[in-house]
Amino acid sequence: MVSIYDYLNIAFYIAFITGVGIVFSRKSKNTSDYFRGGGVMPWWVAGASSWMASFSAWTFVGAAGEIYDEGPSLLLLYYSSLIPLVVTLFYTCYRFRRMRVVTPIEGVRLRFGAGSQQFYTWIRLPLLFLFGGVGLNSVGTFMSGVFGINVILVMIILGIMVTFVALLGGSYSVVANDFVQMFLVVTVAVTVAVLTLSLPAIGGVSGLIAKAPHHDFHWNDIARSQFFLFFFLGLTLNNLFDMTRIDNSAKYLMAASDRHARKMLIIPLIGTLIGPLIWLIPPMAASILHSHADM
Numbered sequence: 001m002v003s004i005y006d007y008l009n010i011a012f013y014i015a016f017i018t019g020v021g022i023v024f025s026r027k028s029k030n031t032s033d034y035f036r037g038g039g040v041m042p043w044w045v046a047g048a049s050s051w052m053a054s055f056s057a058w059t060f061v062g063a064a065g066e067i068y069d070e071g072p073s074l075l076l077l078y079y080s081s082l083i084p085l086v087v088t089l090f091y092t093c094y095r096f097r098r099m100r101v102v103t104p105i106e107g108v109r110l111r112f113g114a115g116s117q118q119f120y121t122w123i124r125l126p127l128l129f130l131f132g133g134v135g136l137n138s139v140g141t142f143m144s145g146v147f148g149i150n151v152i153l154v155m156i157i158l159g160i161m162v163t164f165v166a167l168l169g170g171s172y173s174v175v176a177n178d179f180v181q182m183f184l185v186v187t188v189a190v191t192v193a194v195l196t197l198s199l200p201a202i203g204g205v206s207g208l209i210a211k212a213p214h215h216d217f218h219w220n221d222i223a224r225s226q227f228f229l230f231f232f233l234g235l236t237l238n239n240l241f242d243m244t245r246i247d248n249s250a251k252y253l254m255a256a257s258d259r260h261a262r263k264m265l266i267i268p269l270i271g272t273l274i275g276p277l278i279w280l281i282p283p284m285a286a287s288i289l290h291s292h293a294d295m
Helices: 004-027 031-039 043-052 062-070 072-079 082-097 104-112 114-147 151-197 204-211 225-243 246-253 258-263 266-279 281-289
Strands: none
Touching (some): 004 151, 031 151, 031 246, 043 151, 043 246, 062 281, 072 225, 082 225, 082 246, 104 246
16 A cells, blocks of 8 residues: 555655755856766766666566566676676766767767768667657556556656756766655665575575475476576677767766776676675565465
């Protein structure tokens, strides 16, 4: 049941996010400030924003459902980002920063000319609208179901809020909000995981592993081992191309120095290693506690 406290929390969160946009709007004095935070962001702020950019509603909804059904095999999806992150750490990140441009699209123009810049900009625009709409629809559908509000109304409110914050505050407000959200997400996830493991029916980490359904740690019950291998390799290759494309240079253009551009990857690396191990605890516990729910 959704209580008045849930609504108050959401109202406070929306007010806080909007307030951050208003406050940081005063810091943007030029296009460099607006698009890349003036190129002076410390690594721990830029790193938190970089990690949060990989999150979506699917992380705690769709992924949780998959873990409930199939167990920790979904870790392959998360860990397929580790090798690309290491490649970015040692090779790509500081090279992106050394482009000395305000936006990634400006980098396309310097490297390939104005014609390529225009083509690249306009060919991507419909896709950006499409993917943005899909993401907004996913969050809106989830919130609509939880709170019993019309999904169109939810999408309109969320769309206006996100647009307002990004348009008014620029990169400063986006990065500041990401940093705060990182602490909220990690704090809530760790708290829920600890409380879940403390349940007598679970009995800690050892109990979770011992009581988990057989297929959770015997993946051959789900599919052939070759499938998991090629699935992991395919995802790793896809993530490598994704992380090293010029669009993703924006986060490194914010870094205060080459050293900061490298250090900012510490947070995504640690988060990718440890985070999924925390995310999977509640759905795995649910598969134990409700093992006969569908029978």
